[in-house]
Amino acid sequence: xxxxxxxxxxxxxxxxxxxxxxxxxxxxxxxxxxxxxxxxxxxxxxxxxxxxxxxxxxxxxxxxxxxxxxxxxxxxxxxxxxxxxxxxxxxxxxxxxxxxxxxxxxxxxxxxxxxxxxxxxxxxxxxxxxxxxxxxxxxxxxxxxxxxxxxxxxxxxxxxxxxxxxxxxxxxxxxxxxxxxxxxxxxxxxxxxxxxxxxxxxxxxxxxxxxxxxxxxxxxxxxxxxxxxxxxxxxxxxxxxxxxxxxxxxxxxxxxxxxxxxxxxxxxxxxxxxxxxxxxxxxxxxxxxxxxxxxxxxxxxxxxxxxxxxxxxxxxxxxxxxxxxxxxxxxxxxxxxxxxxxxxxxx
Amino acid sequence: xxxxxxxxxxxxxxxxxxxxxxxxxxxxxxxxxxxxxxxxxxxxxxxxxxxxxxxxxxxxxxxxxxxxxxxxxxxxxxxxxxxxxxxxxxxxxxxxxxxxxxxxxxxxxxxxxxxxxxxxxxxxxxxxxxxxxxxxxxxxxxxxxxxxxxxxxxxxxxxxxxxxxxxxxxxxxxxxxxxxxxxxxxxxxxxxxxxxxxxxxxxxxxxxxxxxxxxxxxxxxxxxxxxxxxxxxxxxxxxxxxxxxxxxxxxxxxxxxxxxxxxxxxxxxxxxxxxxxxxxxxxxxxxxxxxxxxxxxxxxxxxxxxxxxxxxxxxxxxxxxxxxxxxxxxxxxxxxxxxxxxxxxxxxxxxxxxxxxxxxxxxxxxxxxxxxxxxxxxxxxxxxxxxxxxxxxxxxxxxxxxxxxxxxxxxxxxxxxxxxxxxxxxxxxxxxxxxxxxxxxxxxxxxxxxxxxxxxxxxxxxxxxxxxxxxxxxxxxxxxxxxxxxxxxxxxxxxxxxxxxxx
Numbered sequence: 001x002x003x004x005x006x007x008x009x010x011x012x013x014x015x016x017x018x019x020x021x022x023x024x025x026x027x028x029x030x031x032x033x034x035x036x037x038x039x040x041x042x043x044x045x046x047x048x049x050x051x052x053x054x055x056x057x058x059x060x061x062x063x064x065x066x067x068x069x070x071x072x073x074x075x076x077x078x079x080x081x082x083x084x085x086x087x088x089x090x091x092x093x094x095x096x097x098x099x100x101x102x103x104x105x106x107x108x109x110x111x112x113x114x115x116x117x118x119x120x121x122x123x124x125x126x127x128x129x130x131x132x133x134x135x136x137x138x139x140x141x142x143x144x145x146x147x148x149x150x151x152x153x154x155x156x157x158x159x160x161x162x163x164x165x166x167x168x169x170x171x172x173x174x175x176x177x178x179x180x181x182x183x184x185x186x187x188x189x190x191x192x193x194x195x196x197x198x199x200x201x202x203x204x205x206x207x208x209x210x211x212x213x214x215x216x217x218x219x220x221x222x223x224x225x226x227x228x229x230x231x232x233x234x235x236x237x238x239x240x241x242x243x244x245x246x247x248x249x250x251x252x253x254x255x256x257x258x259x260x261x262x263x264x265x266x267x268x269x270x271x272x273x274x275x276x277x278x279x280x281x282x283x284x285x286x287x288x289x290x291x292x293x294x295x296x297x298x299x300x301x302x303x304x305x306x307x308x309x310x311x312x313x314x315x316x317x318x319x320x321x322x323x324x325x326x327x328x329x330x331x332x333x334x335x336x337x338x339x340x341x342x343x344x345x346x347x
Numbered sequence: 348x349x350x351x352x353x354x355x356x357x358x359x360x361x362x363x364x365x366x367x368x369x370x371x372x373x374x375x376x377x378x379x380x381x382x383x384x385x386x387x388x389x390x391x392x393x394x395x396x397x398x399x400x401x402x403x404x405x406x407x408x409x410x411x412x413x414x415x416x417x418x419x420x421x422x423x424x425x426x427x428x429x430x431x432x433x434x435x436x437x438x439x440x441x442x443x444x445x446x447x448x449x450x451x452x453x454x455x456x457x458x459x460x461x462x463x464x465x466x467x468x469x470x471x472x473x474x475x476x477x478x479x480x481x482x483x484x485x486x487x488x489x490x491x492x493x494x495x496x497x498x499x500x501x502x503x504x505x506x507x508x509x510x511x512x513x514x515x516x517x518x519x520x521x522x523x524x525x526x527x528x529x530x531x532x533x534x535x536x537x538x539x540x541x542x543x544x545x546x547x548x549x550x551x552x553x554x555x556x557x558x559x560x561x562x563x564x565x566x567x568x569x570x571x572x573x574x575x576x577x578x579x580x581x582x583x584x585x586x587x588x589x590x591x592x593x594x595x596x597x598x599x600x601x602x603x604x605x606x607x608x609x610x611x612x613x614x615x616x617x618x619x620x621x622x623x624x625x626x627x628x629x630x631x632x633x634x635x636x637x638x639x640x641x642x643x644x645x646x647x648x649x650x651x652x653x654x655x656x657x658x659x660x661x662x663x664x665x666x667x668x669x670x671x672x673x674x675x676x677x678x679x680x681x682x683x684x685x686x687x688x689x690x691x692x693x694x695x696x697x698x699x700x701x702x703x704x705x706x707x708x709x710x711x712x713x714x715x716x717x718x719x720x721x722x723x724x725x726x727x728x729x730x731x732x733x734x735x736x737x738x739x740x741x742x743x744x745x746x747x748x749x750x751x752x753x754x755x756x757x758x759x760x761x762x763x764x765x766x767x768x769x770x771x772x773x774x775x776x777x778x779x780x781x782x783x784x785x786x787x788x789x790x791x792x793x794x795x796x797x798x799x800x801x802x803x804x805x806x807x808x809x810x811x812x813x814x815x816x817x818x819x820x821x822x823x824x825x826x827x828x829x830x831x832x833x834x835x836x837x838x839x840x841x842x843x844x845x846x847x848x849x850x
Contacts (some may be wrong), residue, residue: 002663002672003437009446018449063463066415070459072454076426080441088350088434089688095353095431102424109416137491157351161688165354165699166430220400307514310446314453321453324483328464331476335468 008081009307012299015081016286022074023280027184028191028275029067033112034137035185035192037061039213041130045205047188049123053203057196058126061112067107080297081287083151090151093160095167104143108136141188145181146171153294179228188220189280190255193217194274198267214262218255225281238291247284251277348669350434352699353686358711359432359704366428370421371648372537372641375530377414377458379538382567384410384465385481392474398554404469406545409464415459422455433704435668436659443508443517444498445612451494457487489531503655504584509662521583529576533644536569538642543621544633556625563621568612573612577647584654586848588661592654594795595739599653606646613639632699656705656739665741667704674744682745694756697749708760717756720766720784721828727754728818728825735789735796735823765830773832778840781833785825792844802845810838 048054080087091098111133115126150156150171160169171177193213200206232239256279261270385409391399414667416758429437461484468477497518508517542562593600620632659666682700689696706712718726730750733740743750762769767777814834818826
């Protein structure tokens with residue numbers, strides 16, 4: 001007999017915790033790119049593309065995109081440990097849309113690099129290129145929302161597959177994903193507005209725009225979230241009886257506190273609260289998934305065969321990696337702050 | 348069997364290769380390139396060569412764009428595609444190696460950050476800091492290779508994992524170290540040829556000559572490491588895998604012998620154009636050397652993938668995602684009842700589950716090539732005997748009734764007119780074609796499972812009688828179902844073969 005692979009190699013709480021943490025980090029980077037890009041594209045500012053803060057923001061986008069992709073790998077890895085059957089099944093039924101995400105991200109990535117590295121693009125062209133990148137990212141977000149919503153609805157997967165097994169089915173239950181998607185987009189714009197505020201903290205007009213955008217996006221995120229909750233139907237009662245209500249309260253309170261701090265210019269504290277509220281929201285998302293799949297996925301029934309030594313190796317490498325990243329950023333930003341003469345001398 | 352099947356018209360091998368080939372070339376270059384950049388930067392700074400630093404900065408731009416955009420995305424792309432093409436195998440690998448992959452991810456985070464900081468840091472950081480970031484980049488990139496190498500070698504040589512199920516038993520198998528050395532050599536080789544491509548665009552000068560020679564030395568160094576490691580790697584493979592490959596997969600194994608010639612041409616090209624004609628080194632020459640280097644690396648990957656057939660994880664799971672242990676049970680209870688997702692067309696479901704991981708009807712490894720001119724009873728016979736086929740086929744994991752259903756489905760999608768009509772042949776040519784279509788799947792004259800010696804001395808009529816009763820010879824022998832003209836032609840061909848005329 002060959003060894004069974006239907007087992008969990010770590011406690012479920014740890015897998016879930018890592019999934020939530022890394023997904024929140026992914027959303028953070030994604031919000032900067034997607035929300036920030038959308039907001040800057042539609043901002044009405046004089047000489048928008050020539051403003052130093054905007055140029056700096058555009059130059060940062062490729063790196064933020066790299067972070068988005070890198071940070072997106074881990075949650076995808078961890079979610080497969082428990083929900084592999086649902087996630088793969090939904091991805092297969094929507095195979096072409098799933099693969100299409102890659103094409104969309106390649107386009108967005110290429111465009112962001114082009115805009116960041118070509119020094120004197122005409123303003124019209126900058127808007128055109130960034131519009132293309134935004135369209136690609138809108139596609140990717142729609143595909144993700146549709147597929148991951150379908151992963152929580154096994155009957156929809158069954159019927160979609162029976163109707164068309166060629167991977168051309170997109171989640172037919174629009175109500176199940178549209179509000180979820182709107183909530184995610186509004187959340188991304190909230191994070192994007194915060195990022196614009198950071199980059200534009202010394203640009204009065206850009207910072208004022210970021211403040212307005214933050215209020216609007218946060219309000220939209222709350223509204224979309226409430227509508228999404230309303231669309232849950234019979235599940236809503238069960239959802240509200242779970243710790244979800246506490247998470248919702250935490251998300252709302254921290255978001256409002258973050259907003260207040262942002263308006264007072266205390267950006268570090270505001271950002272910290274915003275990230276914790278994001279973590280809380282992602283936890284809720286996970287809670288909802290477990291309620292939707294209750295009776296279909298039972299992680300407690302999966303054999304537990306721990307791999308402690310490798311887990312420890314991962315934990316050590318994770319800490320070392322965080323340290324290495326912090327060290328490199330410290331080197332970069334520390335020395336970037338020097339005067340040109342000092343840097344030249346150092347070379 | 349717990350998943351739907353992505354019923355797409357393109358061969359799975361083509362889909363996988365499209366993303367995987369791009370990724371492996373870029374990812375290996377990314378590792379070797381990291382070492383190349385940091386070592387060459389140290390050299391250039393020590394010697395005070397601004398021209399070299401300018402060259403490295405340009406190279407790092409190309410390097411960062413290629414690795415960060417295409418490397419990272421095709422890496423994610425492999426995740427996306429394996430989940431679509433073989434979710435069972437992905438599940439097996441994820442559950443066994445998730446913390447290995449998670450560890451690799453931490454290296455990946457460092458690698459990406461370092462690549463960005465290194466690229467943007469040329470004019471903003473001190474030499475010492477810039478080099479520190481460069482070393483961090485290379486260390487993280489190479490460590491990510493060291494992790495993924497363990498999972499790749501596991502698939503061909505799972506070692507003691509088969510009995511223990513232990514992570515480390517599956518990770519550090521006998522082919523781990525030679526594969527790691529081989530891949531490290533490839534990384535250095537690819538870094539050298541990529542660097543040559545960037546150097547080729549510089550104006551003619553003594554500096555260009557020096558850079559081209561330096562890059563050539565890197566590429567040759569990569570060859571010096573990777574070629575012996577290639578043979579070391581093959582020496583560690585279990586003889587059972589190699590013997591089966593020699594018998595049933597002669598083409599990849601013959602290619603294995605030809606690889607040395609490819610390496611010799613590459614080495615000669617590098618010495619001639621890199622060392623002797625460094626000043627006139629042009630982009631077309633660089634591209635040609637790059638193609639040769641890819642071909643050498645591709646040969647290894649191609650061989651590794653080919654000889655693993657019919658397994659996705661040797662001894663544990665077949666390429667179609669069916670676990671070896673479950674085959675006897677499925678042959679009794681049936682494959683269809685075990686499928687969690689059905690289309691309503693049983694033949695299609697069986698074809699998808701049993702065959703489509705390697706074959707399509709009309710495209711990649713097409714059924715039409717194998718079965719045009721035959722019919723359902725013949726096809727059913729070959730499915731029963733699939734274990735004996737060349738190309739390393741898995742056994743059919745279903746009931747006899749499901750074999751008939753599958754055969755009927757395939758027959759409905761191929762050309763079942765008589766062979767003579769399908770190919771417009773007659774006489775000896777028809778006999779040769781008939782042998783190719785009906786017999787050569789399992790019997791190669793002068794080669795694998797050759798049965799012609801047993802026919803020696805038999806006359807035309809004897810062989811015709813034998814063909815008429817072929818289906819009765821064993822359960823795994825398909826019946827001869829061709830028309831009289833084809834039977835006569837095949838019998839004639841076999842008589843000629845036994846007298847040495849058909850070789």
